[in-house]
Each structure stands twice: as structure tokens, then as C-alpha cells.
Amino acid sequence: MTAPRVLLVDDNRGFRNELRLLLEDCGVEVVAEGENGQEAVELATRTGADVVLMDLRMPVMDGLEAARALRDQVPSLPVIILSAYEDPALKSEADAANAYAYLVKGCSGTLVLDTIEQAWASRPDAGRN
Amino acid sequence: MSRVETRRRGRAGGPSLWTLAAALVVIAMASFAGANRVGGEVGRLERAERLSFLLEARAYEQAALDSRAAASGAPDEATARRAAAVRRELTAALAELAALHPDNPAVPRVRAAAVDWQAALDTKQSLLGAGDLVAANRVDRAQIDPRFERLAWLLRTSAADYSRAAGAAQGRSTAGALAVVVAATLLSLALLWRVERARSRLRAAEARAWEERGRLVNKILTVAERQRSGMAAELHDGPIQSLTRLGLALERGQLRLRRGQLEEGRQLLADAQAALAAEVQSLRRMMATLRPPVLEERGLVSALSDYVEMVRQQAGISCTLAARLPGRLPEDTEIVLYRVAQEALTNVARHARASRVRVELADTTEAVVLEVHDDGIGFDPAAEQRGGLDHFGLAGMRERVELAGGTWTVWSKPGAGTVLTASLPKALVAA
Numbered sequence: 001m002t003a004p005r006v007l008l009v010d011d012n013r014g015f016r017n018e019l020r021l022l023l024e025d026c027g028v029e030v031v032a033e034g035e036n037g038q039e040a041v042e043l044a045t046r047t048g049a050d051v052v053l054m055d056l057r058m059p060v061m062d063g064l065e066a067a068r069a070l071r072d073q074v075p076s077l078p079v080i081i082l083s084a085y086e087d088p089a090l091k092s093e094a095d096a097a098n099a100y101a102y103l104v105k106g107c108s109g110t111l112v113l114d115t116i117e118q119a120w121a122s123r124p125d126a127g128r129n
Numbered sequence: 130m131s132r133v134e135t136r137r138r139g140r141a142g143g144p145s146l147w148t149l150a151a152a153l154v155v156i157a158m159a160s161f162a163g164a165n166r167v168g169g170e171v172g173r174l175e176r177a178e179r180l181s182f183l184l185e186a187r188a189y190e191q192a193a194l195d196s197r198a199a200a201s202g203a204p205d206e207a208t209a210r211r212a213a214a215v216r217r218e219l220t221a222a223l224a225e226l227a228a229l230h231p232d233n234p235a236v237p238r239v240r241a242a243a244v245d246w247q248a249a250l251d252t253k254q255s256l257l258g259a260g261d262l263v264a265a266n267r268v269d270r271a272q273i274d275p276r277f278e279r280l281a282w283l284l285r286t287s288a289a290d291y292s293r294a295a296g297a298a299q300g301r302s303t304a305g306a307l308a309v310v311v312a313a314t315l316l317s318l319a320l321l322w323r324v325e326r327a328r329s330r331l332r333a334a335e336a337r338a339w340e341e342r343g344r345l346v347n348k349i350l351t352v353a354e355r356q357r358s359g360m361a362a363e364l365h366d367g368p369i370q371s372l373t374r375l376g377l378a379l380e381r382g383q384l385r386l387r388r389g390q391l392e393e394g395r396q397l398l399a400d401a402q403a404a405l406a407a408e409v410q411s412l413r414r415m416m417a418t419l420r421p422p423v424l425e426e427r428g429l430v431s432a433l434s435d436y437v438e439m440v441r442q443q444a445g446i447s448c449t450l451a452a453r454l455p456g457r458l459p460e461d462t463e464i465v466l467y468r469v470a471q472e473a474l475t476n477v478a479r480h481a482r483a484s485r486v487r488v489e490l491a492d493t494t495e496a497v498v499l500e501v502h503d504d505g506i507g508f509d510p511a512a513e514q515r516g517g518l519d520h521f522g523l524a525g526m527r528e529r530v531e532l533a534g535g536t537w538t539v540w541s542k543p544g545a546g547t548v549l550t551a552s553l554p555k556a557l558v559a560a
């Protein structure tokens with residue numbers, strides 16, 4: 001079984017770099033990085049990522065809108081929201097957009113890794129990998 | 130360009146409340162005096178009428194006494210006493226009548242007629258006393274009777290004249306009283322109208338004051354809300370991202386250490402430590418931005434001096450401060466001017482592409498004035514205003530200054546730099 005291929009989307013470049021380094025240290029491949037929701041939608045279809053790890057508040061197109069677009073375009077692709085806001089209303093909106101999980105920034109990298117693994121395993125075509 | 134205008138409301142037209150009230154008092158006093166005067170005149174005329182009747186009655190009585198004395202040959206003692214008393218009463222009544230209306234020509238005529246008549250009576254009495262009955266009868270017929278008739282006629286006419294004059298005076302008095310009542314009523318109505326207008330103006334002014342207060346409260350709440358949301362965004366983009374990133378870096382260091390990659394692990398931890406120190410520094414700067422301790426402790430000039438130095442170091446702009454203040458200003462004023470300078474310098478650093486910026490703080494006789502000049506690319510304020518844009522936080526600056534009762538202006542032109550002026554009147558500063 002190979003490692004999950006992750007699309008990482010966040011408008012904060014420093015945070016994105018740090019997370020990518022940790023994920024790669026743990027054997028997760030970051031196939032692409034984006035700075036906003038619009039890039040997330042484009043890159044998800046183009047790269048064939050297994051999991052999308054995406055921030056919520058971003059310029060151009062925010063994470064919720066991108067999650068809704070991905071739900072419509074690539075329904076099998078799990079989207080994990082990683083937000084600075086610990087807000088039940090935002091979490092509900094993320095649920096409504098069919099997000100796989102809603103993580104709050106500041107959680108441990110291990111939790112992020114575990115969630116990515118679970119999301120990857122939950123894909124309908126997971127067995128074929 | 131924005132200005133705070135002090136509106137002075139013009140006085141409403143028409144007489145003032147005091148004028149109307151004074152007019153009412155004058156009318157009341159005049160009507161009182163008029164009533165007294167007319168009342169006195171009517172009283173004198175009525176008395177004169179009564180005196181005329183009295184004189185006529187006494188004339189008749191004297192004539193009767195005279196006839197009785199003539200019939201008996203010589204008057205008895207009682208008749209003579211009564212005749213003398215009647216004559217005194219006639220004289221006294223004539224004197225009183227003359228005193229009541231000294232200018233009335235009828236009075237001398239009555240008096241002359243009475244004197245003539247009484248002279249004829251005296252003549253008759255003398256003739257009777259001498260026993261000359263024929264001559265006495267002749268005097269009676271030729272002198273006494275016509276003179277008595279003339280006197281009686283004069284007295285009746287006089288009484289009727291006095292009665293008419295009293296009626297006319299009474300009529301004038303009634304008409305005058307009616308006019309006074311009408312005038313007083315009209316003035317009272319005008320007075321009431323003015324009072325009601327004054328009250329309605331007061332109510333309108335109160336309503337305007339409440340409206341203005343509500344508007345200011347809303348403005349304050351909006352500004353506070355905008356500041357809170359700006360602070361939230363700053364926390365989101367700054368410390369939360371940095372600390373989250375730091376947590377991930379520490380986790381990566383732990384991972385390396387667990388894997389026995391000691392050198393790499395140590396390096397990651399050292400980097401994290403440095404990043405943590407930088408973050409603490411950043412938070413301190415944020416705190417200072419929110420409320421610089423130096424502003425409270427050492428005042429506006431020191432706080433601006435620090436800020437200008439920070440801009441010089443961080444933005445690489447030649448930034449100078451020229452401040453001439455005699456001492457500390459009220460706390461609220463210092464905060465307003467500091468915030469405006471801070472916002473203006475932030476704009477210069479972010480947008481102006483200026484190489485030099487000069488901050489001036491001056492204390493004039495009328496106001497404390499802050500000016501920020503830069504030699505940057507400038508912009509077109511009119512276009513900003515037309516487009517309803519607020520790229521540079523100008524509206525926030527203006528609101529802040531106007532809420533403090535001051536005026537705020539910006540001058541700028543593409544390619545010619547920008548001058549921003551905030552002026553707080555001394556009266557407000559001192560308040």
C-alpha cells in the first residue's frame with residue numbers, strides 16, 4: 001500500500017511549508033500546493049490527489065466554497081478543512097459541504113496525519129491502491 | 130475634504146415672548162388707568178345731574194316757602210329758618226356744581242338765574258315788609274315768576290345734559306373696555322402661539338439631539354466593531370499561523386529525535402526557539418500598536434517619536450518628526466492624534482512609495498494641528514470619493530477626528546505626494 005497523495009492549500013506560505021515538511025517526514029506525498037480555493041479546485045482535478053488538506057479563510061475563493069465545488073465535481077475526493085477558527089457554525093457549514101473532517105489549527109501533526117490516513121482509507125477506490 | 134460645521138440657528142420672525150408679555154402688562158396698566166379716569170368722569174357727571182335735580186327741588190321749595198310767607202303777611206319763625214336753610218343749600222349746591230365742572234358755561238348761567246330770582250324774591254319781601262302789596266304783586270308777576278321759570282328750565286336742561294354726557298362717557302368706557310379685552314385676548318393668543326412654537330422648537334431640538342447622539346453611538350460602535358474585526362484578522366494571520374507553524378516544527382523536531390537524527394532534531398528545536406522569540410517580539414509590537422505604553426507614560430510626542438523611528442527602520446523611509454507642544458494634552462486628544470498619525474504612516478509605508486515623510490505637530494492659538502507630508506506617488510482623493518472607495522482607511526481617520534469634534538482634510542495629487550491634516554480645536558482639547 002503506497003502513501004496518500006495530498007493536495008495542500010493554505011494562503012500562508014510559512015505554515016504550508018512547515019506542514020509539508022512534517023507530512024513528507026512522515027511519508028505523505030504532497031503532490032501540489034495552492035494558495036486559495038480556486039487553485040484547490042483546479043489542482044485537485046489536474047493532479048489526481050487522494051486527499052485535500054485545505055484552509056478555510058483564503059482570498060479569491062474560500063475553503064467552504066472550494067469544498068462545495070469539489071463535492072460536485074469530484075465527489076469521491078475527501079476534503080479535510082484545517083482552520084484557525086474553532087467555530088461550530090463553520091464546522092456545520094463544512095459538514096454541509098461534505099468535508100471529511102474539520103481540524104483546528106494548533107492540533108498535533110499526528111492528528112493531521114491520522115486524519116489524512118483515515119480519509120484516504122475511506123475513499124471508495126481505496127482498496128485498488 | 131471634510132469639515133465639521135457649527136450651525137447657528139437663525140431667530141424666528143415675529144415679536145418675542147418678552148415683547149408680547151410686556152405689551153400685555155402695558156395694556157393691563159393702561160386699561161386700569163383708563164377705567165379709573167372714565168369711572169371718575171362718569172361719577173362727576175352723575176353727581177352734577179343729581180345736583181341739578183336737587184337745585185330744582187330746592188328752588189321749588191323756596192318758591193313754596195315764599196308763597197306761604199306772602200299769604201300769611203309775614204313769615205313765621207319756622208318758615209323763615211327753613212327758607213334760610215334752603216337758600217344755603219342752594220348756594221352750596223351751586224358752588225359744588227361749579228367745582229365739579231369749572232369749564233362748563235351752563236353753570237354760570239344757572240348761578241346768574243338763581244341770583245336774579247333770589248334778588249327778585251328779596252325785593253318782593255322788602256315791598257311786603259313796607260306794606261306795598263300792589264308793588265309786591267307786580268314784582269311777583271313781572272320778575273319772580275319768569276325768573277323762576279328760567280331757573281327751573283336751566284336746571285332741567287342742565288340735568289338732562291349731564292345725564293346724556295354720563296351715558297356717553299359710560300358708552301365710551303364700555304367700548305374702551307371691549308377694545309382692551311379684544312386686544313388682551315389677541316395678545317394672549319399670540320403669547321400662547323409663541324410659547325407653543327418655542328416648545329415645539331425645543332422638542333424638535335431635543336429630537337435632533339437624540340438623533341445625533343444615536344448617530345454618534347452607532348458610529349462609535351461601528352468603529353469599535355471594525356477595530357475588533359481588524360484585530361481578529363491580525364491575530365488569525367499573525368500569531369495563530371505562526372504558533373501553529375511552530376507547533377508543527379517542534380513536532381518535526383521530536384520526530385527526528387525519536388528517529389535518532391540528533392543533529393537535525395537539535396537544529397529544528399533551535400530554529401523553533403528562535404521563531405518563538407520572534408513571535409513574542411511580534412506580539413509585543415502588536416500590543417504596542419493596540420495601546421503603546423509610551424503614549425500613556427510619556428505622552429504623544431514620545432510615542433510619535435518611537436513610531437516614526439519604527440517606520441524609519443522597518444519601511445526604510447526617511448521619516449522625521451517636528452513637534453512643538455507646551456506639554457501633555459488630554460488623554461483622548463493624544464490617542465486621536467496618535468492613531469491618525471499611525472494610520473497615515475502605515476498608508477505611507479504600504480502605498481505611497483515615498484522616500485521622505487515628515488510629521489508635524491503644532492500648537493496654535495486655536496487648535497492642535499497634526500500634519501503628515503510625504504513625497505510619494507499620491508492619489509486622486511476626488512476619484513476615491515466618487516467611487517465610494519476607502520483604500521487607505523481615510524474614512525476611519527476622518528470619523529475618528531470628527532467624533533472628537535475636530536476637522537480632517539487630505540490633499541493629494543497623482544505624482545505629487547500627500548498632505549494629511551487633523552486639527553482639534555483648543556476649546557475641545559481643553560474640555
